[in-house]
Amino acid sequence: MLETVKGLILRETPIGDYDKIMTVLTAEHGKISVFARGAKRLKSPLFTPTQLFSYSEMTLYRSASTYYIRQGALVESFYHIRDTLEGAALAGYLADVAADVSQEEQKEEALLRLILNCFYAIAGKIKPPEQIKAVFELRAAAEAGFRPDLVACAGCGKAALETYYFDVSDGIFRCEDCFRAAQTEREAAASRQSEADSIYHTGQLIALLSPSVFAAMRYTIYTRLERIFAFELEDDALRDFASVCEKYLLCHLERNFSTLDFYRSVCSPI
Numbered sequence: 576m577l578e579t580v581k582g583l584i585l586r587e588t589p590i591g592d593y594d595k596i597m598t599v600l601t602a603e604h605g606k607i608s609v610f611a612r613g614a615k616r617l618k619s620p621l622f623t624p625t626q627l628f629s630y631s632e633m634t635l636y637r638s639a640s641t642y643y644i645r646q647g648a649l650v651e652s653f654y655h656i657r658d659t660l661e662g663a664a665l666a667g668y669l670a671d672v673a674a675d676v677s678q679e680e681q682k683e684e685a686l687l688r689l690i691l692n693c694f695y696a697i698a699g700k701i702k703p704p705e706q707i708k709a710v711f712e713l714r715a716a717a718e719a720g721f722r723p724d725l726v727a728c729a730g731c732g733k734a735a736l737e738t739y740y741f742d743v744s745d746g747i748f749r750c751e752d753c754f755r756a757a758q759t760e761r762e763a764a765a766s767r768q769s770e771a772d773s774i775y776h777t778g779q780l781i782a783l784l785s786p787s788v789f790a791a792m793r794y795t796i797y798t799r800l801e802r803i804f805a806f807e808l809e810d811d812a813l814r815d816f817a818s819v820c821e822k823y824l825l826c827h828l829e830r831n832f833s834t835l836d837f838y839r840s841v842c843s844p845i
């Protein structure tokens with residue numbers, strides 16, 4: 576049975592001289608593997624719609640767990656992502672994360688829309704790469720089931736603070752008073768354990784965040800996807816925002832990405 580879907584090509588692996596197999600993110604089927612026969616031939620009608628980072632309409636035939644592309648039409652090439660090595664490296668990392676967090680044969684409309692928005696932003700250079708990266712990391716973590724609670728202090732319920740004590744691993748925040756109270760409790764509990772345990776217990780990751788950084792995090796989590804880049808941060812705040820969003824994602828996915836190491840090696844400092 577043939578089916579037509581739109582999908583973003585996250586990865587490609589060459590098979591022999593002319594074929595390739597692609598990891599494609601779709602709204603309807605989540606992440607799928609698509610075999611593209613002859614697509615590496617320059618004269619193949621599949622050559623253009625199967626380029627890495629392209630968003631294409633594909634007519635697919637399914638056999639077992641693999642899809643085979645019969646026809647394709649390019650919707651958006653995101654060609655200008657490749658204007659800079661930094662842009663291309665960032666797209667590679669975002670694609671890698673999307674491939675990691677997406678599920679097979681599950682609806683992934685929100686994640687697809689998120690990464691498409693990010694690719695438009697990279698290609699159009701509408702925001703600093705660090706901001707695009709951070710927004711993607713925090714929102715992708717939320718879409719993957721690790722949505723932080725950024726509404727109110729976990730201790731007393733206060734919502735507006737001078738400093739936000741954000742607990743990266745628990746995805747909650749406290750005000751200073753509640754943070755100190757929780758620390759005292761934690762230390763008391765730890766002192767009843769062995770010394771090694773107490774080091775472990777106090778090794779939690781707490782980020783102290785300013786109101787502007789925390790507002791950016793709230794915006795990223797709670798705003799509609801089409802408005803997700805409509806905010807600005809000063810350089811200092813952007814640096815903190817980028818740092819906490821990256822830590823948050825990596826902490827919850829419990830892994831590193833070689834594409835992130837590569838991006839770091841070519842990105843310009845804020």
Ligand SMILES: [Zn+2]
Nearest residue numbers: 728731750753
């Ligand atoms: Zn509190």
